[in-house]
Amino acid sequence: PELMYIKRKCIACKTCVANCPSGAITFEGKQLILNRKLCSSCGVCAEMCPTGAIKLVGKQMSTEEILKELNKDILFFNQSQGGVTVSGGEPLMQVEFLKELLERLKHLKVHTAVDTCGYAERKSFELILPYVDLFLYDLKIVDDAKHKKYTGVSNEKIRENLEFLLQSEKSVLIRVPIVPAINDSEEDIEDLMDYLEHIGIKSNIHLLPFHNISEKYDMLGKKFKLTGELRASYEKISFIESKMKANGFHVKIGG
Ligand code: SF4
Ligand code: SF4
Structure with missing residues (x-):
């Protein structure tokens, strides 16, 4: 999984900065800076973001899990x-x-x-x-x-x-x-x-x-x-x- 940042949705509230356990998010003026090298993809920022400006996308799945998902189809x-x-x-x-x-x-x-x-x-x-x-x-x-x-x-x-x-x-x-x-x-x-x-x-x-x-x-x-x-x-x-x-x-x- 990796983080997707949608700039137009961001209200610069800095909730993500305050809650990121890895210190991966900072602000330069109104610009959010995401340090992907520090990010552990824990998803906390995405859960806390009030506007959906930051999202965790992609998911690691085993063959078994994929087949289970597909089973109903x-x-x-x-x-x-x-x-x-x-x-x-x-x-x-x-x-x-x-x-x-x-x-x-x-x-x-x-x-x-x-x-x-x-x-x-x-x-x-x-x-x-x-x-x-x-x-x-x-x-x-x-x-x-x-x-x-x-x-x-x-x-x-x-x-x-x-x-x-x-x-x-x-x-x-x-x-x-x-x-x-x-x-x-x-x-x-x-x-x-x-x-x-x-x-x-x-x-x-x-x-x-x-x-x-x-x-x-x-x-x-x-x-x-x-x-x-x-x-x-x-x-x-x-x-x-x-x-x-x-x-x-x-x-x-x-x-
Ligand atoms: S996913 Fe976790 S480590 Fe990465 S920026 Fe968000 S809160 Fe920080
Ligand atoms: S929590 Fe969401 S809206 Fe607030 S600064 Fe972070 S990305 Fe922007």
């Missing part, structure tokens, strides 16, 4: 063709836990999906492969130099893992988050179509308006590196959709 899944999608963050960062959870879900005959950015070791994918029905696979930027520029890493591993999953005959839904001035140019879309064609993909492609999570990062005291207008207009995404359809791709917006 599993019967319903079987009737409604529903299932469980594991997303993140990046779920493959905790691959042993993920494998155990997916294995248990498959044992209960629950449909399983994993939402991944693809940046993980091949052996991690091999480990979970038998227990996954559907991969929701993010494909951000095809050009490797550009991918490195915006994400800090090469996309080689991401492409190799995608090609591995496609060969495995598991269902793969490719999701392309469209971000203005980063991956929405004519050249970017040409690169995307060329690559998809090269790996034999003509369908199961979703274009996603980028979900701006910078405010959430701010609340969690993390730095969100992308700046500027991040949400593509509906017109732009529709234009990309039409272009891809005109080139024989079965593509849809959202999902």
Whole structure:
């Protein structure tokens, strides 16, 4: 669990400062300063805050606890063709836990999906492969130099893992988050179509308006590196959709 601070709700009453057992909260003028290194995530400040400006979010759970939570829905899944999608963050960062959870879900005959950015070791994918029905696979930027520029890493591993999953005959839904001035140019879309064609993909492609999570990062005291207008207009995404359809791709917006 970690603390989320919502500045606009804070009335600077300093109740949290007075009650924090670790001295992790101070004020500089009207500005609350949270020292996350000192914070033990005890949650006292969140309990005492009169306005809900400070909250403890996230919860550590065992596989057993998750399955207990899901238990009441599993019967319903079987009737409604529903299932469980594991997303993140990046779920493959905790691959042993993920494998155990997916294995248990498959044992209960629950449909399983994993939402991944693809940046993980091949052996991690091999480990979970038998227990996954559907991969929701993010494909951000095809050009490797550009991918490195915006994400800090090469996309080689991401492409190799995608090609591995496609060969495995598991269902793969490719999701392309469209971000203005980063991956929405004519050249970017040409690169995307060329690559998809090269790996034999003509369908199961979703274009996603980028979900701006910078405010959430701010609340969690993390730095969100992308700046500027991040949400593509509906017109732009529709234009990309039409272009891809005109080139024989079965593509849809959202999902
Ligand atoms: S969660 Fe506990 S340790 Fe962390 S800031 Fe709040 S009161 Fe202090
Ligand atoms: S208790 Fe809540 S409202 Fe008061 S200073 Fe702390 S975060 Fe702000």
